[in-house]
Amino acid sequence: xxxxxxxxxxxxxxxxxxxxxxxxxxxxxxxxxxxxxxxxxxxxxxxxxxxxxxxxxxxxxxxxxxxxxxxxxxxxxxxxxxxxxxxxxxxxxxxxxxxxxxxxxxxxxxxxxxxxxxxxxxxxxxxxxxxxxxxxxxxxxxxxxxxxxxxxxxxxxxxxxxxxxxxxxxxxxxxxxxxxxxxxxxxxxxxxxxxxxxxxxxxxxxxxxxxxxxxxxxxxxxxxxxxxxxxxxxxxxxxxxxxxxxxxxxxxxxxxxxxxxxxxxxxx
Amino acid sequence: xxxxxxxxxxxxxxxxxxxxxxxxxxxxxxxxxxxxxxxxxxxxxxxxxxxxxxxxxxxxxxxxxxxxxxxxxxxxxxxxxxxxxxxxxxxxxxxxxxxxxxxxxxxxxxxxxxxxxxxxxxxxxxxxxxxxxxxxxxxxxxxxxxxxxxxxxxxxxxxxxxxxxxxxxxxxxxxxxxxxxxxxxxxxxxxxxxxxxxxxxxxxxxxxxxxxxxxxxxxxxxxxxxxxxxxxxxxxxxxxxxxxxxxxxxxxxxxxxxxxxxxxxxxxxxxxxxxxxxxxxxxxxxxxxxxxxxxxxxxxxxxxxxxxxxxxxxxxxxxxxxxxxxxxxxxxxxxxxxxxxxxxxxxxxxxxxxxxxxxxxxxxxxxxxxxxxxxxxxxxxxxxxxxxxxxxxxxxxxxxxxxxxxxxxxxxxxxxxxxxxxxxxxxxxxxxxxxxxxxxxxxxxxxxxxxxxxxxxxxxxxxxxxxxxxxxxxxxxxxxxxxxxxxxxxxxxxxxxxxxxxxxxxxxxxxxxxxxxxxxxxxxxxxxxxxxxxxxxxxxxxxxxxxxxxxxxxxxxxxxxxx
Numbered sequence: 029x030x031x032x033x034x035x036x037x038x039x040x041x042x043x044x045x046x047x048x049x050x051x052x053x054x055x056x057x058x059x060x061x062x063x064x065x066x067x068x069x070x071x072x073x074x075x076x077x078x079x080x081x082x083x084x085x086x087x088x089x090x091x092x093x094x095x096x097x098x099x100x101x102x103x104x105x106x107x108x109x110x111x112x113x114x115x116x117x118x119x120x121x122x123x124x125x126x127x128x129x130x131x132x133x134x135x136x137x138x139x140x141x142x143x144x145x146x147x148x149x150x151x152x153x154x155x156x157x158x159x160x161x162x163x164x165x166x167x168x169x170x171x172x173x174x175x176x177x178x179x180x181x182x183x184x185x186x187x188x189x190x191x192x193x194x195x196x197x198x199x200x201x202x203x204x205x206x207x208x209x210x211x212x213x214x215x216x217x218x219x220x221x222x223x224x225x226x227x228x229x230x231x232x233x234x235x236x237x238x239x240x241x242x243x244x245x246x247x248x249x250x251x252x253x254x255x256x257x258x259x260x261x262x263x264x265x266x267x268x269x270x271x272x273x274x275x276x277x278x279x280x281x282x283x284x285x286x287x288x289x290x291x292x293x294x295x296x
Numbered sequence: 297x298x299x300x301x302x303x304x305x306x307x308x309x310x311x312x313x314x315x316x317x318x319x320x321x322x323x324x325x326x327x328x329x330x331x332x333x334x335x336x337x338x339x340x341x342x343x344x345x346x347x348x349x350x351x352x353x354x355x356x357x358x359x360x361x362x363x364x365x366x367x368x369x370x371x372x373x374x375x376x377x378x379x380x381x382x383x384x385x386x387x388x389x390x391x392x393x394x395x396x397x398x399x400x401x402x403x404x405x406x407x408x409x410x411x412x413x414x415x416x417x418x419x420x421x422x423x424x425x426x427x428x429x430x431x432x433x434x435x436x437x438x439x440x441x442x443x444x445x446x447x448x449x450x451x452x453x454x455x456x457x458x459x460x461x462x463x464x465x466x467x468x469x470x471x472x473x474x475x476x477x478x479x480x481x482x483x484x485x486x487x488x489x490x491x492x493x494x495x496x497x498x499x500x501x502x503x504x505x506x507x508x509x510x511x512x513x514x515x516x517x518x519x520x521x522x523x524x525x526x527x528x529x530x531x532x533x534x535x536x537x538x539x540x541x542x543x544x545x546x547x548x549x550x551x552x553x554x555x556x557x558x559x560x561x562x563x564x565x566x567x568x569x570x571x572x573x574x575x576x577x578x579x580x581x582x583x584x585x586x587x588x589x590x591x592x593x594x595x596x597x598x599x600x601x602x603x604x605x606x607x608x609x610x611x612x613x614x615x616x617x618x619x620x621x622x623x624x625x626x627x628x629x630x631x632x633x634x635x636x637x638x639x640x641x642x643x644x645x646x647x648x649x650x651x652x653x654x655x656x657x658x659x660x661x662x663x664x665x666x667x668x669x670x671x672x673x674x675x676x677x678x679x680x681x682x683x684x685x686x687x688x689x690x691x692x693x694x695x696x697x698x699x700x701x702x703x704x705x706x707x708x709x710x711x712x713x714x715x716x717x718x719x720x721x722x723x724x725x726x727x728x729x730x731x732x733x734x735x736x737x738x739x740x741x742x743x744x745x746x747x748x749x750x751x752x753x754x755x756x757x758x759x760x761x762x763x764x765x766x767x768x769x770x771x772x773x774x775x776x777x778x779x780x781x782x783x784x785x786x787x788x789x790x791x792x793x794x795x796x797x798x799x800x801x802x803x804x805x806x807x808x809x810x811x812x813x814x815x816x817x818x819x820x821x822x823x824x825x826x827x828x829x830x831x832x833x834x835x836x837x838x839x840x841x842x843x844x845x846x847x848x849x850x851x852x853x854x855x856x857x858x859x
Contacts, residue, residue, distance in 0.1 A: 030440070042755060042756070043334040043414070043688075043755050043757060044756065045758055045772060054684050054687075054688065055683065057372070057682070057685065058679070058688070059681070060683065060686050061678070061679045065675040065676070065678065065679065066675075068671075068675055069671055069672055069675050072638070072667075072668075072671040073586075073668060073671065073672070075642055075645070075646075076645075076664055076667060076668055077654075079645045079646075079664075080615075080664065082649060106586060107588045108352050108589065108649060109587075109643060110586050110587045110590060110643075113586060113639060113643030113646060113647075114586060114587065114590055114591070114636065114643050117639050118632065118635060118636050118639055121632070121635045121639075122632050122635075123633075125628050125631050125632065125635075126628075128628070128678055128682060129544065129624065129625055129628040129681070130681065132624065132681075132682030132683065132684050132685060133621055133624060133625070133683070133684075135684040136617070136620065136621060136624070136682075136683045136684040136687075137617075139371075139684060139687075140620070140683075141617055141618070142618035145850065152380070156302070156651055157439075157531075157532075157571060176528035176529070176530050176535060176537075177535050177538075177832075179530045179533065180533065181533060182648055183532075184576060188530070190680070192721075194412045220528075220529070220530045221434065221529060221530055221531050222430075222432045222433040222436075222439055223430050223432070223613075224429075225548055225612070225690075225691060225759070227691075227757075227759060229756075229757030232687065232688050233687070234612045234649035234687050234688065234690055234691075235612050235614075235687075236612055236613045236614050238378070238546075238547055238548065238613070239432060239526050239528070239547065239613040240526025240527070240528070240531060240544070240545075240546055240547070241526075241546070241548075241614055243614050246780075246802040256769030256770060256771045256772075257769070258757070258759050258769065258772070259759070259769065260690065260691040260759040261691060262355065262358075262423075262424075262425060262426045262430075262433070262760075263433060264355075264424065264433060264439060265350070265351045265352035265355065265424060265440050265441060266351065266354075267351075267353060267355070267761055267762065267763070268761075268763045268767065268772075269351075269764075269766070269767050271767040271768050271769045271772065272768070272769075272812065273768065273769065283743055296616070
């Protein structure tokens, strides 16, 4: 077991560094959970081992038997045991679980009950087998309409952008997600084919992309860096390679990136 | 003991049939899992039967492993198998209330298994969408290899299984309700029976709903309905609607229907194990549970809550976040009766610390193993019940570790305990205790080595269902060493099961002849007398001091007079 422990610690331990505004609170809660429940786990396993190893004198039974037996089957004794070993610890555990639930639900409510602020950066995320696409609305801040029958990845229109829609002319489609640090982003997540799972471990964000629906999640990336984006919902034979990157960059760099991509699209 | 007649409607024979069927399923399921484990760390290795496994081959292994284990092992063996074997005699009945229905249910289950395994041999192979089979991946044949005929076979197989399980649930409920012998009041039922009763109620509701879901999905696939598939699907660059016009549907409906079945299913697998644990602890500690009522109440509470928490599988699925809150709180609530159960067992262990028999025989060891896994798998349940934490951990290896410890390992260890314990009722012989102990310790080591490190992989953010640890991101590639360790442990765990197989087949022919009541138990399945005139006069699990030893007080007074 110590070898195994050392092996685990050496290979990888704990979560990837957090780069989001809401992450530290959730990580703190997870830590607290792991420590408290981990201690309970150790306590329980220790009790099991104790029961297993404990040796009593074989004579004990006959000496203490009659007395013990009288006690065991009397209802007051049983009631005492019930309270001491079952009900009281259970009340304590219930309080613990209640505390955990309240703490967790407050964070959940803060993250999910309300939409993004109106100033948030809008990006549309689309999952298709086995690729993520990210669409920025461009200078007009409005997404052009898309139509399923126009989807044609080989011809450079993987999302089915409608060329007749003027609002879509300046839309930017990218296969990596680039976001400015320190600004809230509102992701509209959709899928063209099957259910995918949009998972950014470094942002502590996960949301399924469900065809026929558009799900919104919002968060604020804070620390510039490169964060893996993974697919967390089995989506077909290429599920494991449906990976891409989130690049969180300073605001200025983000503007540069955006204008370069905008020009590229205009040149087409 | 009646002779084993596989084609009769005799409940013991049907019980043995179910267990043999589960043994086939668990053997295949384990082999598939080994192929998966090896494929993860050595994707280009040539494996027997499969050759070099392609990514879709890996997903087919995942799907079939999960389906075999959940349906044909963890449902078939603890509920259908052991309940058929011992439930009638435990309540003093000579047979099931509906013996033919019981037989029909078994043969349907066998048919269902055959249909499922046939999926390996059809063009495209077995389905690749995991045992949960979320549409549209499972609804559209073009969505991947194995999603055509293979998927149809999966749906048909599970449909048949659902019918069999509902029939079996009806059979169990009727038997418990109508066939209890004189004096077998509700408050005298062995706790295994209470567990089977609760399980049967869950099975009745859960499998009915799954049957409906499966029929609806088949109808979407073949009759142009639109329950689960939205409009505007583009699969492989093709408009799906153009070739298959259909109404607008939503995959979320499948998720709700599936998990309405899927979560109670977890309790269907583990509730019988809980009843068994209490019974066996009482038996080997020579002490009744501290509070019989407390144990019954927690069983019923787990069953009742179990029907209301399915949404915790869907926190990030696109479900309304307010629903996430409700399901999160309900799930946290189910931790209370579950913890109560564990406390009840620890109280029994503490109370019986001096009277317990020693050395502990193998069934008791496996129950202690069950307890250990129940705690180490169960305590991560409250973590996953917190939606904000699940938003990170959902569908990572953390979840894989969680349910393999609490459902698979705890469930299977309880099954082993049951096999070692009730083996005399099947064969008239005892299993070899020394081999049983080796089997226990090696399995315990292998199981912890396999599934505990998965928590770590999950915390590191590794999603499940990944065929290869490659790709452009660092998260996945860095997991190779941890996964290699897990694979080695899994090989140890699987090899240890060879000891069990050897023990099983050797003991069935050559094992020591079992005395009438080898474990000094108090429940009625151990009375050899004709139970026709049985008059129950005692609670289960009573022991009295007899000289300087504890002797069992058989529930049945008829037996007492004979002594």
